[in-house]
Amino acid sequence: MSRHNILAPSILSANFNHLGEDIQTVISAGAEYLHIDVMDGMFVPSISFGMPVIKSIRKEQNCFFDVHLMVQDPGRYIDDFVSCGADSITVHAEACTHLHRVVQSIKSKGVRAAVALNPSTPLNVLDYVMDDLDMVLIMTVNPGFGGQSYIPQMTEKILELRKKIQESGRNIDIQVDGGVNDQTIHTVLDAGANILVAGSAVFKGELAEKVKRYLNIMKEYQNY
Numbered sequence: 229m230s231r232h233n234i235l236a237p238s239i240l241s242a243n244f245n246h247l248g249e250d251i252q253t254v255i256s257a258g259a260e261y262l263h264i265d266v267m268d269g270m271f272v273p274s275i276s277f278g279m280p281v282i283k284s285i286r287k288e289q290n291c292f293f294d295v296h297l298m299v300q301d302p303g304r305y306i307d308d309f310v311s312c313g314a315d316s317i318t319v320h321a322e323a324c325t326h327l328h329r330v331v332q333s334i335k336s337k338g339v340r341a342a343v344a345l346n347p348s349t350p351l352n353v354l355d356y357v358m359d360d361l362d363m364v365l366i367m368t369v370n371p372g373f374g375g376q377s378y379i380p381q382m383t384e385k386i387l388e389l390r391k392k393i394q395e396s397g398r399n400i401d402i403q404v405d406g407g408v409n410d411q412t413i414h415t416v417l418d419a420g421a422n423i424l425v426a427g428s429a430v431f432k433g434e435l436a437e438k439v440k441r442y443l444n445i446m447k448e449y450q451n452y
């Protein structure tokens with residue numbers, strides 16, 4: 229079966245002194261998604277950035293904005309993130325009291341809907357929303373910071389999710405986020421992930437070279 233693999237560099241690890249140029253570099257090198265991490269200091273300990281920053285990037289960028297909301301009760305902000313340019317919105321199952329309602333709200337705005345699961349959250353919390361999802365995000369670190377190490381037990385979770393999706397005949401992307409780098413990229417692709425977030429591995433290196441190298445690796449897994 230043919231699989232569309234996508235690289236999603238996370239700007240959390242970018243140098244904000246020249247953010248616009250660096251985004252252009254990774255997109256020109258072939259990255260299809262730009263991963264945008266919003267943190268509220270409540271759901272996760274850290275605070276990153278919000279709507280004004282995203283709006284400002286959107287003024288100069290047409291690429292696909294993959295917005296990862298690490299925000300408590302994200303249903304309050306769906307309209308705002310759609311208006312500032314999100315193409316896909318990911319909410320955490322753990323942050324939503326009414327997950328089904330929030331997913332419906334994202335879909336009703338005509339953008340892609342995704343749910344993220346923390347490492348300790350089981351896959352079955354998705355059972356009754358799966359039909360409405362375009363993507364599931366398996367967190368391979370505990371959310372909140374860039375530059376953490378991949379949690380090895382998450383490989384089994386990715387495998388299990390890929391099996392579930394295949395058996396159901398659904399067309400849902402599996403995204404992984406956290407600790408994707410030279411050492412772990414083959415592991416997550418082998419397990420069945422097809423959208424790879426990479427923050428520090430891309431932005432702390434030679435940007436274009438890293439993106440191209442990862443895209444070449446991902447091509448090897450197209451017919452998985």
Ligand SMILES: O=C(CO)[C@H](O)[C@H](O)COP(=O)(O)O
Nearest residue numbers: 371372374375406407427428
């Ligand atoms: O959601 C995130 C953190 O919660 C980031 O997307 C993630 O950490 C990317 O950074 P790295 O690739 O360096 O692990």
Ligand SMILES: [Co+2]
Nearest residue numbers: 238265296405
């Ligand atoms: Co993220």
